[in-house]
Amino acid sequence: MNEEQIAAKIKELLIENLGIDEDVLTDEIPLFEDEIGLDSIDSLEIIAAIDETFGVSMTGVGKEPFYNVASLTAYVAENM
Amino acid sequence: MNEKILEPVLFVGEKVFNFISKVIFCGWCIWNHICYMPRLIWESKEAKNTLKNGGNILIANHTSHKDGSFLPHVLGIDKTAVLVTRKWYDKKGINLFFKALNYIPINLEETDTEWEEKAKAALEKGMNVLIFPEGKLSPDGMLQEFLPGFLILARHTGARVIPLAVSGGYQMLKRETVKIGNPIDFDASQKGRPSVILKKGAEICKDTIKNMME
Numbered sequence: 001m002n003e004e005q006i007a008a009k010i011k012e013l014l015i016e017n018l019g020i021d022e023d024v025l026t027d028e029i030p031l032f033e034d035e036i037g038l039d040s041i042d043s044l045e046i047i048a049a050i051d052e053t054f055g056v057s058m059t060g061v062g063k064e065p066f067y068n069v070a071s072l073t074a075y076v077a078e079n080m
Numbered sequence: 081m082n083e084k085i086l087e088p089v090l091f092v093g094e095k096v097f098n099f100i101s102k103v104i105f106c107g108w109c110i111w112n113h114i115c116y117m118p119r120l121i122w123e124s125k126e127a128k129n130t131l132k133n134g135g136n137i138l139i140a141n142h143t144s145h146k147d148g149s150f151l152p153h154v155l156g157i158d159k160t161a162v163l164v165t166r167k168w169y170d171k172k173g174i175n176l177f178f179k180a181l182n183y184i185p186i187n188l189e190e191t192d193t194e195w196e197e198k199a200k201a202a203l204e205k206g207m208n209v210l211i212f213p214e215g216k217l218s219p220d221g222m223l224q225e226f227l228p229g230f231l232i233l234a235r236h237t238g239a240r241v242i243p244l245a246v247s248g249g250y251q252m253l254k255r256e257t258v259k260i261g262n263p264i265d266f267d268a269s270q271k272g273r274p275s276v277i278l279k280k281g282a283e284i285c286k287d288t289i290k291n292m293m294e
Binding site for chain 1 (some may be wrong): 168190191192193194196197202228229233236271273275276278279
């Protein structure tokens with residue numbers, strides 16, 4: 001799976017599991033700021049979905065990989 | 081060679097230590113029984129059967145540190161895993177007991193998911209997982225805001241959430257009462273953003289326990 005495919009899958013997970021508007025969700029938009037507005041409980045859902053889909057554990061990682069789709073993609077690609 | 085000898089010795093040592101911890105805990109339970117004369121009040125037969133079958137998330141109000149040992153005692157220490165904050169779990173002295181018994185640490189300061197894995201494993205074994213959703217002691221006995229993390233566990237496992245209301249204030253030779261309610265009617269697995277859905281669910285759970293306390 002290349003980075004483009006990973007990013008597409010992550011977007012799909014965010015839209016499906018967290019109800020994020022497809023039209024708003026770009027690779028660069030911050031997930032935890034006003035426009036998307038996720039909070040810490042949502043990050044647990046992201047962690048569970050990433051673990052289930054890619055087999056990548058995000059337990060104990062800092063906030064940085066959760067910044068946006070691009071940073072999540074980079075983390076998954078590095079740890080797959 | 082030394083490691084081969086050491087391994088079984090450590091294994092037996094751990095088993096012995098766990099056994100001693102359970103004996104000490106049983107002594108503590110007997111003490112609890114004499115001092116606080118626990119009384120269980122079930123909302124219905126369904127509540128009793130559900131709890132007995134295991135695999136549930138139990139949520140309770142939290143007014144004393146004694147809750148964490150008293151409730152597993154009255155609900156069955158081998159059938160109840162308890163979530164405890166990491167700062168308590170790591171405290172020297174008592175941490176040996178937390179580690180030997182069924183306590184699961186949770187770090188509320190960071191994004192911690194290890195607790196969920198351990199709680200899932202406990203549920204799969206048929207244990208009930210006890211969580212204090214306020215995340216800390218209530219200073220005045222009034223319910224504080226419920227953190228919705230326990231509902232993430234319900235969302236990911238489908239486990240039922242059973243409310244407990246503890247009252248009595250742990251006064252010597254006065255009855256400590258635990259009311260056990262029916263499973264809360266809330267679908268944590270519904271589609272949508274957890275931070276919105278589960279916060280609403282947490283409020284429903286808080287109101288349920290509040291009503292049981294009245």
